[in-house]
Every structure is written in structure tokens, then in C-alpha cells.
Amino acid sequence: MTLTQLRYFCTAARYHSITQAARILFVTQPAVSIAIRDLEKEFSLTLFNHTGGQISLTEEGEAFYRKVEQILGTCDDLKNKYSGKTNPSRAVRIGIPPLLSTVFFPEMLDSFHVDYPNTWLELQEFGSVRACNLVQDEVLDIGLVNMELPNIDKFNTLELRRESLCYCVCPNHPLASTGTLELKQLHLQPVILLNQDSVQNQLLMAQFETLKIRPRIVMHSSQITTILRFLEQGKCGCFFFGSMLSLFHELIGLPLSPAVESRIGLIWKKGKYINTGMKEFLDFCRHYYF
16 A cells, blocks of 8 residues: 555545546556555555446545545645645645536636635535535535535534526427426426436435426536536436526526425534634635625
């Protein structure tokens, strides 16, 4: 086991992709794959589930990930403390759902770095459900999440904005000319939903159950490029926040009836020490959005 292997593993886990991890780390894809394979062999673990082009942590992989994050955090603290750096603070670890990142980043991130050039933010992609768990376990410092969670009161919160879901389709979809879409119209219709750790899924499934409708779920994915390629065929639709439509001019957004609305904001653990970097980021967001 080496620190390099552990960093490769953690990067692949954060981005749910060996290919993307290799690109971020500036190494080859086989290098990441071999590091993960060697860790699995050394510890007799299966770290990832492989589904198509995506990977997700197994239950034992999740536990291993949390331990490794603690190890790497300790190593980074040692390096910062004894390397003679004038700013010993480690990165502020922020969990962001892939779709929300298109709304809140990168413009906000660019503005933050103008005001705080010496504070390093480390963004990690997680659905809101998982991000909440990782904030509670102190693997993440802050989570940008859909706040329609039953346990949201367990956290300190900062609401940033409110969003409404639209059903998004391409112009060649049979429902494209519909004005407001009633959810019951999706009964037995092909639909793309986000990954299972998404609060959005929970809200939609609750509505489906209330209305006693059963859409035909084609795929669970949070990869926008993959979703858009499926939508191009004109046979299925997906749910995006209304504010995202300005990013995808090729899509038609149909307002929902009944409406599905969400509060979007930041969470951090109650009782957790707020270091300088966290305070700077939270203060910046308060001024940026209000």
C-alpha cells in the first residue's frame, strides 16, 4: 500500500470514474486501475461496483474510503505543518451534486478565488444524500445539497436559493408541445432519473407513489453528457431545475403539475470547528447570493 495508490483510489471514488480520475491526476487510466486492483488484492476487498462506464463504491469500499480519507487528511496536515508553508490550512472539502454544480459553479468559484486567492477549495461530486452522510462523518467539511431531506435539522444550514423542477425533452419528443406537464402523463413513459443518492429522486418517487403512476425508468445517471445523448433520440425525458435550461438551449422545459420544488443550500456539521477556510467560504456565499 502506498499513498499514491490511496490517492488514486479516492479520486476515482469521488468522481465515480477511473477515466476522469486519470485526467484529474494527470496519469494514465491503467495506472489508476492497477492501483485500485492492487489495493483490492492486498486487503482482500471489492472496492467498486462496475455498471457500464460508471463505478460506485461497494459497502466495504465505502468504509475503506472513509478510513483512507482520514489517513490522507493526516498526511496532508503533517506536510502543511512541517513543510514551511506560510499558510498551513488544508483544503476546504465541499461536496456538490453533479447537476447542481452546473448552476452554482464555476462562476461562483472564480469569484471566490478573486476574493480569497490563498484559500483552496476541493470539490467532490456526491449526491445530496451521500454528501450529508459524509459531512456528518467529517469526510466533507461542507455540502451543497438539496435541502428537502428528513434529517436536515441535524446540520447547520444556509439556504441559497429555491428551485422548481421541469421535465426536459428535445423538440422531437412526443410531449414537447405540452404546456404544463401533469405528472400522471408520465405513467409507463420512458424517463431518466438521477443516481440513487439524489434527494430529487426521493421527491419524485414520493409524487409518483401518491399519484399511483409508474414511469418506465430507462436509466439512473448524474452524467449530463450521457443524459443529453439519450434525450437526443426523442424517446425519453429527464428532470432538471428550471434555471439549468439556459445552459441547454436544445431542450424544452415543461413545468410540472403538481410542482416539485426544492430549497438548495449549504450544510455543515453542528458542533464542528469552523476553520478559516470554511468561514471564508460561508461568508462569501452569504454575500454572493444575498
